[in-house]
Amino acid sequence: MASLWVGHRGTVRDYPGFSPSVDAEVIRKAIRGIGTDEKTLISILTERSNAQRQLIVKEYQAAYGKELKDDLKGDLSGHFEHLMVALVTPPAVFDAKQLKKSMKGTGTNEDALIEILTTRTSRQMKAISQAYYTVYKKSLGDDISSETSGDFRKALLTLADGRRDESLKVDEHLAKKDAQILYNAGENRWGTDEDKFTEILCLRSFPQLKLTFDEYRNISQKDIEDSIKGELSGHFEDLLLAIVHCSRNLPAFLAERLHRALKGAGTDEFTLNRIMVSRSEIDLLDIRAEFKKRCGYSLHSAIKSDTSGDYEVTLLKICGGDD
Numbered sequence: 001m002a003s004l005w006v007g008h009r010g011t012v013r014d015y016p017g018f019s020p021s022v023d024a025e026v027i028r029k030a031i032r033g034i035g036t037d038e039k040t041l042i043s044i045l046t047e048r049s050n051a052q053r054q055l056i057v058k059e060y061q062a063a064y065g066k067e068l069k070d071d072l073k074g075d076l077s078g079h080f081e082h083l084m085v086a087l088v089t090p091p092a093v094f095d096a097k098q099l100k101k102s103m104k105g106t107g108t109n110e111d112a113l114i115e116i117l118t119t120r121t122s123r124q125m126k127a128i129s130q131a132y133y134t135v136y137k138k139s140l141g142d143d144i145s146s147e148t149s150g151d152f153r154k155a156l157l158t159l160a161d162g163r164r165d166e167s168l169k170v171d172e173h174l175a176k177k178d179a180q181i182l183y184n185a186g187e188n189r190w191g192t193d194e195d196k197f198t199e200i201l202c203l204r205s206f207p208q209l210k211l212t213f214d215e216y217r218n219i220s221q222k223d224i225e226d227s228i229k230g231e232l233s234g235h236f237e238d239l240l241l242a243i244v245h246c247s248r249n250l251p252a253f254l255a256e257r258l259h260r261a262l263k264g265a266g267t268d269e270f271t272l273n274r275i276m277v278s279r280s281e282i283d284l285l286d287i288r289a290e291f292k293k294r295c296g297y298s299l300h301s302a303i304k305s306d307t308s309g310d311y312e313v314t315l316l317k318i319c320g321g322d323d
Contacts (some may be wrong), residue, residue: 003193004123005050005091010281011288011320020055023048024063027056032137036075038310045087046317049281053088079269080311086277092131095120098274100136103147110152110235113144113271115257117159118242119250125162151194152236158202167204175208179215185230187220194236197228201243209247251286254279255294258287262302272303276318284311288323298323 023044030037034258046051062069072084086094095116102112120128132140144156163168178200185196201209213224220227228240243252254275261268277288291299301323 004121004127005236005281007282009283009285010279011284011318012046012280015052018048018052018055020052020059021063023056024059024068027068028064029058031071038076038080038313041072041084041323042314042317044312045084046314050087050091057088078311079273079307080309080314082269082276083273083314086273090131091278092124092127093135094278095124095128096132096135096140098270099132099140100143101270102215103143108147109270110148110238111146112274113156114235114242114255115237115271116274117156117193118239118246119254122162122164122166125160125164129160129162130151148235150236151198151232152234152239154195155198155202155236155239158198164203165207165208168207170205170207170211172211174204174217175190178212179219180225182212182216182227182267183219186227187222192231194232197232197240198213201240206250209243213244213247249290251283252290252294254283255287255290255299258291258299259295259302262306267306272307272315280318284318284320288319292323 026040027044030040044056048056051195056130057068060066060071067126069088072088073081076258089097098112099116099274102109102116116128117125129140132143140160143151144160148156168172176282178193181196182200185193190251204212216222216224220313225241225244228237228244232240242253245256257271258275261271275287276284288299295302303312303319307315
């Protein structure tokens with residue numbers, strides 16, 4: 001399972017000489033002592049991979065008959081607590097919970113739905129759907145259906161199904177064909193055939209889409225982004241633009257999200273925690289590089305100037321170095 005959530009460009013790696021029983025005991029002492037020893041908690045949880053943290057969770061439960069996440073919740077508070085609990089949550093369950101939060105209460109957080117569903121691989125999506133059902137006894141599709149509508153709903157459901165092609169092989173003939181279909185469905189007709197956009201953008205692999213968008217430019221003399229903006233609107237438009245952005249450069253898409261979460265009045269911790277934790281073992285190094293390229297300053301420095309206390313310390317450890 002872990003391999004689904006581990007890439008080659010993460011900032012967090014397996015800790016050498018790892019002992020779950022030693023870590024569980026040290027964590028227990030850090031929580032049980034007079035006043036919590038946050039420094040110790042941070043150094044252990046940020047320096048272990050998620051797979052290793054899951055072994056600590058098991059060990060902790062076996063030794064003390066308690067859920068580590070419950071003890072963390074009982075002892076910590078605020079954004080720091082959310083971040084530490086996120087670190088000890090299995091990735092598929094973490095994403096499932098983020099999706100649930102995006103759909104809970106009044107108003108749906110469409111941005112979060114879009115971000116999660118466009119950036120996860122098909123295999124990850126299948127694992128997330130399973131976790132969602134296990135945790136909430138409801139299918140992810142049902143919840144998406146009741147919280148969204150129209151073409152936006154259709155596209156989200158297609159993504160949630162995890163049917164995007166994952167192969168790295170590209171087919172030039174198919175790219176030409178798809179580009180023509182997109183052109184005929186949008187620029188080249190009265191009214192737009194939204195289903196064709198959903199079908200192609202939600203099912204083809206990212207490398208394939210990249211080629212298709214090049215072909216599209218040849219046919220229509222326009223970038224696909226401009227056509228989408230001209231032809232579509234609302235959350236459906238946002239979703240398709242996110243897919244285009246991800247197919248061109250996924251780390252840049254997430255770097256832009258981090259930039260938005262960290263700038264202006266108030267920090268968007270929901271987004272910040274999610275991206276930092278969920279990408280820490282996959283491609284956070286690339287996201288950092290894109291962030292620097294885009295903003296002219298490092299992700300490290302942005303976190304430093306925008307957060308504080310133990311929360312800041314933990315985020316900086318996950319971030320790794322300064323660029």
